[in-house]
Amino acid sequence: MPHGSSRSRRNGLIVIGSHSLLLPALLIGLKGRSMIRHVGFAVFLVMALATVASAASLEDAEFAYDRGDYTQAARLYRPFAEQGIASAQFSLGVMYARGQGVPQDYQAALKWFHRAAEQGHASAQDNLGLMYERGRGARQDFVLAHMWSSIAAAALNGEDGKAAVKRRDYVASHMTVSQIEKAQEIARRCQDTKFKECD
Numbered sequence: 623m624p625h626g627s628s629r630s631r632r633n634g635l636i637v638i639g640s641h642s643l644l645l646p647a648l649l650i651g652l653k654g655r656s657m658i659r660h661v662g663f664a665v666f667l668v669m670a671l672a673t674v675a676s677a678a679s680l681e682d683a684e685f686a687y688d689r690g691d692y693t694q695a696a697r698l699y700r701p702f703a704e705q706g707i708a709s710a711q712f713s714l715g716v717m718y719a720r721g722q723g724v725p726q727d728y729q730a731a732l733k734w735f736h737r738a739a740e741q742g743h744a745s746a747q748d749n750l751g752l753m754y755e756r757g758r759g760a761r762q763d764f765v766l767a768h769m770w771s772s773i774a775a776a777a778l779n780g781e782d783g784k785a786a787v788k789r790r791d792y793v794a795s796h797m798t799v800s801q802i803e804k805a806q807e808i809a810r811r812c813q814d815t816k817f818k819e820c821d
Contacts, residue, residue: 680710687713692723703734711738712746719749719758732759739770740817748774748786755793767793768805769820773813 683698696717702710715734718727732753738746751771754763771790778786794802812820 680707683710683713687717687722692717694723696723703737706737706741708738708741708743708746711735711741712743712749715746715749719753728753728759730759739773740820742777742817744774744777745782747771748778748782748789750774751786751789751793755789764793764797765801765805765808768797768802769809769812772805772809776813 679698680702683695683702686692686698687695696714699710699714699717703714711734714724715731715738717723718731718734720726724730732750735746735749735753739750747770751767751769751774753759754767754770756762768790771786771793775783775786775790777783797805808820
């Protein structure tokens with residue numbers, strides 16, 4: 623068994639792992655109709671166990687990142703990112719942008735930030751603004767930088783929100799009035815379509 627998990631039998635129940643998922647001992651050894659009656663319950667338990675295992679794996683990725691084991695974190699985040707989990711997509715984007723556990727690759731970072739941003743992940747939207755402002759992973763595009771920074775500024779709170787506003791205003795200082803209007807129009811359309819039409 624993996625480190626940190628345990629298996630014990632208490633009061634007719636089998637306790638698996640540290641997640642307190644209980645498997646009634648009566649399912650073990652049932653035959654005939656009794657087993658058929660419990661198939662639905664068994665399927666439910668298997669699905670619950672898979673959900674707990676997935677949550678634990680995402681937590682493992684976060685723990686690996688926090689302790690500086692970036693290679694392990696990238697390996698653990700990737701399947702979740704590919705399944706469409708926005709927080710994992712964002713984290714993988716950060717790792718590609720910084721070259722943590724993976725070779726630095728701004729195009730890959732941009733791809734993962736886009737996938738998370740299209741699901742409404744505000745920090746990914748903010749990072750897209752920065753990537754387009756600096757021309758990392760794509761050509762420099764102040765209209766898209768302004769658009770993503772505006773969307774992020776509306777969604778983020780506190781210091782992160784202030785930083786997004788500051789970035790948007792900085793980008794605006796390098797734009798014409800018509801470019802700013804275009805960025806605002808794209809931002810509205812992007813938000814109105816729930817991030818389906820953001821180009």
